[in-house]
Amino acid sequence: MFKWANLFGSKNNLEKEIVSPNGRNTCKFILKNGEVFYQVLCDGKVIIDESRLGFLICGEEPIGNNLKLIRTTMKKHDEIFEMPWGEDHYIPNKFREGAFYLTESTSAKRILTLRFRVFDNAVAFRYEIPAQPKFQRITIADELTEFNINLNSVAWKIPAYEPDRYEYNYEKATVSELTNSVHTPLTIKTPTGYYLSLHEAALYNYGSMTIKLQNQKLKTDITPLSDGTKAHLALPFETPWRLIMIDNSAISLTTNRVMYALNEAPRQDFSWVKTLKFIGIWWAMYVGEWTWAPGERHGATTRHAKEYIDAAVRLGIGGLLIEGWNNGWEGDWLQNGINNSFTEPTPDFNFTEIASYARIRNIELVGHHETVGFIDNYERQLEAAYDYYAKNGVHYIKTGYAGSQMMINGRREYHHSQLGVLHYQKTIELAAKKQIMLDIHEPIKGTGIERTWPNLLTREGARGQEYEGGAILPSHACFLPYTRLLSGGMDYTNGIFDITNNVKRVSTTLARQLAYFVTIYSGMTMAADRPFMYENNYPDMFKFIHDVPTNFEMTIPLAGEIGEYYVVARKSRDLKTWFIGGVTNEFPRRMHIDLDFLENFVYEATIYADSPDAHFRDKPFGYEITTRKIQKTDSLDIYMAPGGGFAIELKQL
Ligand code: NOJ
Ligand code: CA
Secondary structure (H helix, E strand, O other), X not given: OOOEEEOOOOOOOEEEEEEOOOOOEEEEEEEEOOEEEEEEEEOOEEEEEEEEEOEEEEOOOOOOOOEEXXXXXXXXXXXXXXXXXXXXXXXXXXXXXXXXXXXXXXXXXXXXXXXXXXXXXXXXXXXXXXXXXXXXXXXXXXXXXXXXXXXXXXXXXXXXXXXXXXXXXXXXXXXXXXXXXXOOOEEEEOOOOOEEEEEEXXXXXXXXXXXXXXXXXXXXEEOOOOOOOOEEEEOOEEOOEEEEEEEOOHHHHXXXXXXXXXXXXXXXXXXXXXXXXXXXXXXXXXXXXXXXXXXXXXXXXXXXXXXHHHHHHHHOOOEEXXXXXXXXXXXXXXXXXXXXXXXXXXXXXXXXXXXXXXXXXXXXXXXXXXXXXXXXXXXHHHXXXXXXXXXXXXXXXXXXXXOOOEEEOOEEEOOOOHHHHHHHHHHHHHHHHOXXXXXXXXXXXXXXXXXXXXXXXXXXXXXXXXXXXXXXXXXXXXXXXXXXXXXXXXXXOXXXXXXXXXXXXXXXXXXXXXXXXXXXXXXXXXXXXXXXXXXXXXXXXXXXXXXXXXXXXXXXXXXXXXXXXXXXXXXXXXXXXXXXXEEEOOOOEEEEEEOOOXXXXXXXXXXXXXXXXXXXXXXXXXXXXXXXXXXXXXXXXXXXXXXXXXXXXXXEO
C-alpha cells in the first residue's frame, strides 16, 4: 500500500517578493507554518491569492513540518532570442528570478528548490527535486499546486479526459463552475478586467496539467497513469513550469510568448528545418470520393499521387501529404489499427516511383503514420518507419493518434499522461536525428518545446476543419486565437473551397477560408481541399493561399474579443509584405483598421473580402477582390459577413 506524504512543511514563517522588471507584477513566496505558498499581484492588485504548493508522494514518510529555507538566490535576466520559424522572429526573455532552496530539519533532510520567474506579462515557477542519497526515485501521487483565483472570473474551457482528446468546442463558464477537469491553456478574465492564461511550459516526462476546482480553489489535476499515480520519476527532476500569463486585453494575450522563453535553446543543429505549405490526398476521403482503405475508390494510388504532384507543381505549393498509403486501413481502421504497418505500401501504391517523381519535380512528400494510438505497435516499427521515409527523401511526416486512449505497454493510457508525453517526445527526438519534421495530430498540447525541437513544425490538438459538416460553429475559430493557439501553431487544415459540399457542409464564407492562413499560424500549413477546387473554381482566391508564407517576422494583433472576432497582421520574413487576416462569429462586423504599423513605403493592397450580401449559410461564395495603393497614414474599412472573414496582402512597391 502507498503511504501518502506531504512533501512540504515548515515552522518557519517568511515572505519574499520578486518583482518584474517594470515593477508591474509581483510574486510572493510564502513559507508559513511548515507549508509553502505563493501569491501574485499585478498593479498592486491581487490576481492570484495565497495558493498552496507541494506534492503528495507515494510510499514515502511524511516529509514533515520542518521545511526551512537554507538559501535564496535572486537574479536578473534580459535577452532576446531568435526562433527559426514562427509568428515572431525575435522573442524577449526578460525576468527577475528567485530560487528558494529548502530542506527538512528532520533526519531525512530531503531537499527541494522552488524557482520563480517574474516577467512583465507572466509569472512562472517550477519545482526542482535534486538527486539525494535517500531519495532517488519517486512516484508522484498528487501535485498540490493551486491557482487561487476569484471564483467569479470567467473561463473559456474544453473538458479533459474525454474521448476526443482536445477536439471540443470552447465553452464559457465561471471559475466556480470548473468542477470537472479542463485542459490548459485555460484562459480567464478576472472581475477586475485582467486576462490570464493558466498553462505550463516545457512539459517532459510528466503528466500534463489539467485544472479543476477543489475546495473552492483551482488546483492542478495531473493526468494520471493507468496505475492511478501521476508520474514515476528518477531524480533529479524538474517539473514543467507552471505558467500564469497576465495581460490587459484578450488581444494582447494572443502574443504572449513567455511559454517559449521558458524553454531551452536547441542543443543541436536544426538549420535543415523548413516550414512547408502542402496539399493532400485527404479531403477527398472526408467528402466520400476516395477511401483510406484499398479498393475501387482508394485515394493513395500511384496514379492519384502523380496527379496531385503535378497539381502541386501547377499551384506552386511545395508539399503533398498522402494518407492511406500503407497496410492497415482495411475494414474498421479504428479497431484494426493494432497491426498497422509503417513500411509496407498497398499494392497499388508504388512508393519508390512516387518518391522519385516528387523529387524530380521539387515537391516535398509529407508521409503519414496513423498509429490509432497503438503505441506498442508503432514504437516497435519506429526506427524502420522513419528510415523508410528518410531513405526515400521524405523529410516531413504527419502522425496521428486517433482513438480515445493509447495502448502503451499493453495498458490503456491517456494521450496526455506521462507515458503519452514520453512517447511523443521519443518521436520528436528520433525525427530530429533523422532530419525529419513533424505535424502531430491528436498530439500532446504545446508547451513551447518547439523552441528546443524546431523540427516539430505543428500539431493539431483542437477541433479542426475535419469536424465541419455540422460540428463547427463560426465562433469556433474566434475562440482559438485566445485559447488553443496560446500553446503554439495548429494544423487546422485551412482552405476548404468546396463549402456547399453535401457530405461536409462548411460553416464559413469563402473569403474566411483565406483568413485562416493568417489567423491560425502553423509551421506546416495545409491547403486542404482537392486541387481542382483551386485551379478550376476559384483561382483568383487561391492566389492568396499561394502567396501567404508559413513563416513570419512579426505578428501584431489588431483587434478582437474572445469568441467574437480576431484581426491580426503578420509581416513576412523577407520584410517586404504584410498579411492581415480577420474572422468573425455568426455576427457581421465592419472593421476599421489603422495602418500605422506599416513602414514608410507605398504598398499595393489586395483585399479578399466578403461581399455585402455574403453569409456563411445562404451565400458563402459572395466575395470581392479589390486592389489599391495605400500607406501607413491610411486606414481600411473591411466588412465581415456572418461566419465570414477577410485576407489582405500588402506588397511593398
Ligand atoms: C485524424 C486526423 O486529425 C486527420 O487529419 C486524419 O486524416 C485522420 N485522423 C486519419 O488518420
Ligand atoms: Ca484530429
